[in-house]
Amino acid sequence: MKVFFAINSLHIMIHIFCDFYRYLGVMPCYSTQSEALATKLVAFYSKNEQKGIPTHQATILLFDPSTGSLLAVMDGNVITDKRTAAASAVATKLLANEDSKVLAILGCGHQARSHLEAMSLLYNFTEVRVWSKTKSHADSFAEEFKVRSCETAEEAVRDADIICTVTMAPTPVLHGDWVKPGAHINAVGACRPDMRELDETLVRKATVYVDSRDAALQESGDIIINKAEIYAEIGEVVNGTKTADKANTTVFKSLGVAVEDLMAAKLVYDRIKSSSS
Numbered sequence: 286m287k288v289f290f291a292i293n294s295l296h297i298m299i300h301i302f303c304d305f306y307r308y309l310g311v312m313p314c315y316s317t318q319s320e321a322l323a324t325k326l327v328a329f330y331s332k333n334e335q336k337g338i339p340t341h342q343a344t345i346l347l348f349d350p351s352t353g354s355l356l357a358v359m360d361g362n363v364i365t366d367k368r369t370a371a372a373s374a375v376a377t378k379l380l381a382n383e384d385s386k387v388l389a390i391l392g393c394g395h396q397a398r399s400h401l402e403a404m405s406l407l408y409n410f411t412e413v414r415v416w417s418k419t420k421s422h423a424d425s426f427a428e429e430f431k432v433r434s435c436e437t438a439e440e441a442v443r444d445a446d447i448i449c450t451v452t453m454a455p456t457p458v459l460h461g462d463w464v465k466p467g468a469h470i471n472a473v474g475a476c477r478p479d480m481r482e483l484d485e486t487l488v489r490k491a492t493v494y495v496d497s498r499d500a501a502l503q504e505s506g507d508i509i510i511n512k513a514e515i516y517a518e519i520g521e522v523v524n525g526t527k528t529a530d531k532a533n534t535t536v537f538k539s540l541g542v543a544v545e546d547l548m549a550a551k552l553v554y555d556r557i558k559s560s561s562s
Contacts, residue, residue: 314543322350370399373471376537381469385446393426396451416441461486481506492530
């Protein structure tokens with residue numbers, strides 16, 4: 286069990302491992318500032334991809350913090366997709382160059398879709414490239430969204446301004462030698478300490494930001510295996526206590542924190558209540 290603290294909130298991560306390919310994550314969170322209480326249950330089954338079933342399946346339980354009564358049971362998949370891409374969008378807006386024109390996405394699952402949507406709200410890209418280890422997935426994605434399907438990850442990321450890695454790869458799919466200086470990377474996959482999407486060359490030459498320093502040091506193989514030096518949490522850039530190093534290559538390592546699920550679930554609940562009243 287890992288306990289992490291954030292501003293005005295406490296969240297805990299509990300992992301129950303069935304084996305290397307299957308685990309259940311429990312992510313409870315309480316916010317004192319918003320007076321909100323929730324927990325997310327997320328099943329991580331990496332082999333589901335071969336069965337056409339989502340690799341991550343989530344449910345969020347929202348509680349009344351004053352009584353402990355259950356207020357709502359929510360499908361957590363859409364919320365997870367949206368809040369993860371939203372966090373990447375915040376990091377990208379802060380860290381990427383304003384004139385970014387080329388977007389590359391490695392991976393073509395649910396997070397690829399939500400990240401394409403979120404990134405496209407920030408920039409008018411002249412080109413979007415996608416790659417998947419399963420070529421048919423990249424081709425289908427490219428046809429649906431009218432983007433370019435690439436044969437290799439290197440082809441997808443060469444000269445890209447913004448790169449999103451949203452794969453289930455246990456070993457690096459993005460190498461530093463492929464990435465142009467000044468590019469920004471949102472590293473979203475590899476959510477375990479024994480998995481990584483980025484190689485050492487990239488992580489060690491980039492300025493590295495994370496959503497939670499404590500979580501990254503315990504949960505992220507991109508940080509642990511690569512012995513990466515964390516410059517700041519993205520929240521420190523938001524509140525102005527750390528700077529955005531736009532002159533250098535930047536990496537935002539996103540693990541996802543429970544307060545994101547909590548506030549997203551509360552937003553959904555509050556809007557449903559207001560619309561029905």
